Amino acid sequence: AQSVTQLGSHVSVSEGALVLLRCNYSSSVPPYLFWYVQYPNQGLQLLLKYTTGATLVKGINGFEAEFKKSETSFHLTKPSAHMSDAAEYFCAVSEKTSYDKVIFGPGTSLSVIP
């Protein structure tokens, strides 16, 4: 069965500092991996996804993530945090079967300090 863990339920960074949100997964087959962002009182939006090919994936708003099979990790980074990045971030995994069942991690709340 698939599962996702996210280290750190709350992360605070200063504006302009590096953002690093950690995600580890377990999957019995090569996974598809995703990061979603949720702003207050809104649904989730896809930031980026990894399916196959290049292990460094670039997403919207300057975010990127690297798939490391040996570490079963898919950490999300951004070189310089902006105030507007404050939100809840969810890592997710999917095993391509006959449909796309996506399993989400518990989320990490990112605060950006001016």
Next chain:
Amino acid sequence: NAGVMQNPRHLVRRRGQEARLRCSPMKGHSHVYWYRQLPEEGLKFMVYLQKENIIDESGMPKERFSAEFPKEGPSILRIQQVVRGDSAAYFCASSPQGDVGKLFFGSGTQLSVL
């Protein structure tokens, strides 16, 4: 192009009443997913539907919960005889066939059970 529409945004019910949550997927999307989000927790998969078919309901509680996606009209998540523990945010997502894991979320329905 309208996004995923969920209504109502907020729903208050007393214990023992029924709750009906509606979701209209994006135009052209034939796959609908329902997730439940509790405070400090991630999104928990409930059910996956296609038109007139329940594909996977492994995340649905065995009693009181049901879902449908009729040929015409929105998808409905129905909770009978609600209890306080049903209080949560319920999110609907839709996806186009073939784009793995790319879910488009609605803004959710916040269910409060008094």
